[in-house]
Amino acid sequence: MKPLxxxxxxxxxxxxxxxxxxxxxGQNPLFLIxxxxxxxKSTILDAISFALYGGTTxxxxxxxxxxxxxxxxxxxxxxELLFELNGKTYHIVRSPQQKRxxxxxxxxxxxxxxxxxHEILPSGKTRSIVPKSVKDANRNIEVLTGLNVEQFRQVMVxxxxxxxxLLMANSTDREKIFGQLFQTQIYKKIEERLKQKAADIRAxxxxxxxxxxxxxxxxxxxxxxxxxxxxxAITPQLEQADKEKQAADKVLADAIKQKESxxxxxxxxxxxxxxxxxxxxxxxxxxxxxxxKHYLEQAKSAEKIQxxxxxxxxxxxxxxxxxxxVLQAEKQVEEAExxxxxxxxxxxxxxxxxxxxxxxxAERTTLGAYHGKIEQINHVVKLANEAMLRSTVSNDExxxxxxxxxxxxxxxxxxxxxxxxxxxxxxxxSEVEVRLSKLATxxxxxxxxxxxxxNYRNFKGVLEQRNKExxxxxxxxxxxxxxxxxxxxxxxxxxxxxxxxxxxSGEPCPVCGSAEHPAPxxxxxxxxxxxxxxxxxxxxxxxxxxxxxxxEKLRDEAERDLSECQKxxxxxxxxxxxxxxxxxxxxxxQHRELDSEVGELKKLKASLDGLQAQLATAKTDIxxxxxxxxxxxxxxxxxxxxxxxxxxxxxxxxxxVPEQYRAEGALGQALKKLDDQINDLEKAxxxxxxxxxxxxxxxxxAETSLEQLKLQLVNEGEKTVKALQLWNQTLExxxxxxxxxxxxxxxxxxxxxxxxxxxxxxxxxxxxxxxVEASQKSELANKSRxxxxxxxxxxxxxxxxxxxxxKEWVEHDKRHSQLVEVSKKLKKAHxxxxxxxxxxxxYGTLSDAASGLNNERISLQRFVLGVLLDEVLSDASHRxxxxxxxxxxxxxxFDRSKGNKASGLDLEVEDTYTGSVRSVATLSGGESFxxxxxxxxxxxxxxxxxxxxxxxxxxxxxxxxxxxxxxxxSEPVNNSV
Numbered sequence: 001m002k003p004l005x006x007x008x009x010x011x012x013x014x015x016x017x018x019x020x021x022x023x024x025x026g027q028n029p030l031f032l033i034x035x036x037x038x039x040x041k042s043t044i045l046d047a048i049s050f051a052l053y054g055g056t057t058x059x060x061x062x063x064x065x066x067x068x069x070x071x072x073x074x075x076x077x078x079x080e081l082l083f084e085l086n087g088k089t090y091h092i093v094r095s096p097q098q099k100r101x102x103x104x105x106x107x108x109x110x111x112x113x114x115x116x117x118h119e120i121l122p123s124g125k126t127r128s129i130v131p132k133s134v135k136d137a138n139r140n141i142e143v144l145t146g147l148n149v150e151q152f153r154q155v156m157v158x159x160x161x162x163x164x165x166l167l168m169a170n171s172t173d174r175e176k177i178f179g180q181l182f183q184t185q186i187y188k189k190i191e192e193r194l195k196q197k198a199a200d201i202r203a204x205x206x207x208x209x210x211x212x213x214x215x216x217x218x219x220x221x222x223x224x225x226x227x228x229x230x231x232x233a234i235t236p237q238l239e240q241a242d243k244e245k246q247a248a249d250k251v252l253a254d255a256i257k258q259k260e261s262x263x264x265x266x267x268x269x270x271x272x273x274x275x276x277x278x279x280x281x282x283x284x285x286x287x288x289x290x291x292x293k294h295y296l297e298q299a300k301s302a303e304k305i306q307x308x309x310x311x312x313x314x315x316x317x318x319x320x321x322x323x324x325x326v327l328q329a330e331k332q333v334e335e336a337e338x339x340x341x342x343x344x345x346x347x348x349x350x351x352x353x354x355x356x357x358x359x360x361x362a363e364r365t366t367l368g369a370y371h372g373k374i375e376q377i378n379h380v381v382k383l384a385n386e387a388m389l390r391s392t393v394s395n396d397e398x399x400x401x402x403x404x405x406x407x408x409x410x411x412x413x414x415x416x417x418x419x420x421x422x423x424x425x426x427x428x429x430s431e432v433e434v435r436l437s438k439l440a441t442x443x444x445x446x447x448x449x450x451x452x453x454x455n456y457r458n459f460k461g462v463l464e465q466r467n468k469e470x471x472x473x474x475x476x477x478x479x480x481x482x483x484x485x486x487x488x489x490x491x492x493x494x495x496x497x498x499x500x501x502x503x504x505s506g507e508p509c510p511v512c513g514s515a516e517h518p519a520p521x522x523x524x525x526x527x528x529x530x531x532x533x534x535x536x537x538x539x540x541x542x543x544x545x546x547x548x549x550x551x552e553k554l555r556d557e558a559e560r561d562l563s564e565c566q567k568x569x570x571x572x573x574x575x576x577x578x579x580x581x582x583x584x585x586x587x588x589x590q591h592r593e594l595d596s597e598v599g600e601l602k603k604l605k606a607s608l609d610g611l612q613a614q615l616a617t618a619k620t621d622i623x624x625x626x627x628x629x630x631x632x633x634x635x636x637x638x639x640x641x642x643x644x645x646x647x648x649x650x651x652x653x654x655x656x657v658p659e660q661y662r663a664e665g666a667l668g669q670a671l672k673k674l675d676d677q678i679n680d681l682e683k684a685x686x687x688x689x690x691x692x693x694x695x696x697x698x699x700x701x702a703e704t705s706l707e708q709l710k711l712q713l714v715n716e717g718e719k720t721v722k723a724l725q726l727w728n729q730t731l732e733x734x735x736x737x738x739x740x741x742x743x744x745x746x747x748x749x750x751x752x753x754x755x756x757x758x759x760x761x762x763x764x765x766x767x768x769x770x771x772v773e774a775s776q777k778s779e780l781a782n783k784s785r786x787x788x789x790x791x792x793x794x795x796x797x798x799x800x801x802x803x804x805x806x807k808e809w810v811e812h813d814k815r816h817s818q819l820v821e822v823s824k825k826l827k828k829a830h831x832x833x834x835x836x837x838x839x840x841x842x843y844g845t846l847s848d849a850a851s852g853l854n855n856e857r858i859s860l861q862r863f864v865l866g867v868l869l870d871e872v873l874s875d876a877s878h879r880x881x882x883x884x885x886x887x888x889x890x891x892x893x894f895d896r897s898k899g900n901k902a903s904g905l906d907l908e909v910e911d912t913y914t915g916s917v918r919s920v921a922t923l924s925g926g927e928s929f930x931x932x933x934x935x936x937x938x939x940x941x942x943x944x945x946x947x948x949x950x951x952x953x954x955x956x957x958x959x960x961x962x963x964x965x966x967x968x969x970s971e972p973v974n975n976s977v
Contacts, residue, residue, distance in 0.1 A: 876938030
């Protein structure tokens with residue numbers, strides 16, 4: 001960063017505006033600011049630091065304290081800086097919080113801190129980066145320079161009394177500065193990535209161990225060795241179960257086959273019985289079918305002569321309809337005659353009324369003469385009304401603007417009061433936010449404490465349960481051991497009894513060699529104990545002892561879990577302090593209350609900008625409304641004059657027109673009324689004339705239609721008589737005695753079809769049953785009915801046996817499959833575990849080395865920074881050697897005796913006069929200045945020589961050179977050029 005122009009106003013000792021144009025110095029790499037004590041030399045550096053970061057170089061004075069006491073009240077404290085950075089030019093303006101006179105009224109109000117940042121483009125135009133936000137300006141400056149305010153003070157500024165800060169900084173602070181300057185964050189990211197990768201692999205290993213335990217638990221075993229043992233034992237059992245299952249399947253298949261054969265034969269006998277019963281039933285229905293055949297023949301005969309009856313009935317119905325039509329036509333003739341008489345009377349009245357049309361037309365001509373004058377009156381009335389409306393609007397505008405003016409003035413005063421009140425209210429916001437942050441951290445830890453206390457109770461319960469199980473397992477193992485000893489003794493006794501049973505008197509004993517056998521061993525109990533029984537019990541005992549060992553491991557694991565949980569609880573209680581005694585709900589309630597308070601304060605703070613903008617807008621609006629109010633008053637006066645002039649013209653014109661026609665539309669309505677009367681009379685005459693003509697035509701048509709219907713009625717009567725004669729002749733020639741007998745025999749086509757179907761189906765079914773009966777009788781000859789109960793019992797026994805054998809086989813097969821699957825899963829799990837171990841061997845080692853868990857106890861980033869610091873110290877020592885006349889060199893401290901992992905970047909000074917290496921804190925004031933200056937110059941040189949580093953164009957040194965001797969002044973100057 002290279003300053004080009006600095007402008008200060010009411011800042012420090014400068015009451016007015018002062019401009020320092022650094023560009024006038026040309027390309028001189030070194031320049032001196034000289035002046036009396038208190039003249040403002042340090043203030044120049046403070047102004048540059050304030051313009052960039054909003055703070056002074058020494059961080060001992062607040063920005064608000066930098067206002068000049070001698071400045072006029074209306075002069076705003078403000079600093080402008082034009083600077084060059086990475087080939088670009090920037091302009092920043094910043095003003096601190098301060099008191100300023102109120103815009104209206106007496107007293108002062110608070111000026112809110114503001115900052116603007118712009119880039120000056122090569123074309124001369126500006127590009128806004130930050131419009132006014134202080135926080136945005138600070139953030140953008142840190143991004144541009146690559147330094148925060150503390151790092152700027154330590155690297156680019158050696159403030160008065162603070163020049164030893166970079167020299168005396170500890171390793172942690174120096175790591176932050178160097179990491180930012182040399183952009184070594186990539187090495188820190190490598191450390192974090194490796195650490196996360198190693199942690200992920202460790203987590204996967206823990207999860208994998210749980211998976212292996214889950215696989216064993218799924219097979220109800222505690223050791224992997226038990227899988228093979230159980231597989232070896234269950235394989236022959238599975239084979240035997242399979243053989244027994246196949247034998248049971250064969251027995252079941254035979255039983256099913258016998259039962260199916262019996263069911264088929266039994267069904268044949270049942271079917272024959274049903275056929276005999278159906279044939280007997282069908283034979284009993286023969287008389288009823290004969291009756292239905294007789295009914296069907298009668299219906300067929302009646303159906304043949306039915307058309308003659310229908311023809312006579314139709315002719316008779318047609319004659320009746322024509323008689324009705326004649327009666328209706330006679331009524332229509334009478335109605336048409338009546339309407340003709342009424343139409344004649346209405347036509348006569350219309351002729352009389354049409355005589356008034358000429359009188360109404362004359363009256364209309366008289367009224368039409370007023371039309372032109374009324375148009376003039378209406379035009380003048382319109383002008384008068386428009387003028388009155390404008391006058392009313394103008395007066396309303398005057399009242400509205402007057403009201404707006406008063407409201408804006410009131411709003412301005414209220415905004416001033418609200419801004420002052422809000423600033424007082426939000427003063428404790430930062431303090432409350434700090435308390436809220438701490439309370440949020442405590443709340444999370446309190447939640448962790450509850451979780452750990454819950455886990456502690458669970459771990460304690462698990463430990464107690466495992467201790468109980470261990471006691472039981474030990475008792476079972478001890479009991480089993482005693483049983484083995486007793487069984488072994490019984491086996492040995494049995495073997496002795498077997499030998500004794502073979503002894504003969506006079507022959508030597510194969511055990512003791514005696515020829516006499518006074519008390520030979522006897523068998524204990526009913527049966528001899530076999531070696532297999534002893535071996536089986538021994539295996540069972542060993543299994544129980546293994547279970548005891550596994551349970552002891554589980555007990556130890558539970559004790560470790562409980563102990564680690566207790567440690568975590570103690571650590572959390574220590575970190576929480578008094579908060580640990582509160583319940584989680586109490587802490588959450590406190591957090592909610594404090595969070596609510598912070599939220600309210602932030603809302604108030606957020607509303608401050610709005611109120612200030614509202615205040616500025618209100619002031620602008622007041623000026624604007626005053627202008628509009630004066631203009632509205634002028635328009636109101638002009639509109640009132642135009643209204644008076646229009647009313648006078650209207651009174652003069654109204655004298656020539658009768659009053660009833662002056663109103664707007666009155667003359668038009670009167671003319672329209674006359675036109676409507678003429679129209680109505682003409683229409684009524686035309687309608688009456690047409691109606692009378694139509695009524696005469698209708699009467700003539702009605703008479704003609706009546707005559708035609710009377711003639712048609714005579715013809716239809718003759719046809720009806722002929723049809724009746726034909727029907728009577730046909731009925732006499734038929735098999736029916738009279739018409740009722742004929743109608744009784746009639747059946748619908750649907751009913752006839754139904755009877756015919758019943759008869760046909762009966763005949764077909766009777767023939768079918770006779771054929772089936774003969775076939776079944778022949779098929780069942782020489783056969784007897786089977787005993788179905790005996791066959792069912794036999795099948796049930798076979799099914800029970802088969803189900804039992806299948807269940808036994810399924811149990812063995814399920815267990816065998818489970819053990820085989822578990823073996824495969826364990827093999828795959830071991831392969832995955834080996835792969836994770838191989839990965840961890842790589843990433844775990846790299847993570848330990850990069851994070852500082854090595855012999856040197858230095859992290860990767862700090863190692864890289866140490867190499868860079870050696871370069872800086874080499875350049876700085878070259879300068880310091882020259883300044884101190886060959887006495888001092890700056891070196892890096894490598895002492896690890898205290899095991900401080902945060903070391904590695906500490907500095908010491910080598911004194912060539914004494915040959916000793918000592919702390920930089922032992923240097924005198926002048927020596928410290930030279931060492932700090934050498935370090936700053938060396939740092940600037942090395943940073944700019946590394947690609948990707950931050951460019952340090954400028955170094956500010958605020959030190960009273962006058963207090964140094966001549967040589968001490970000249971050496972730093974010579975080494976700085």
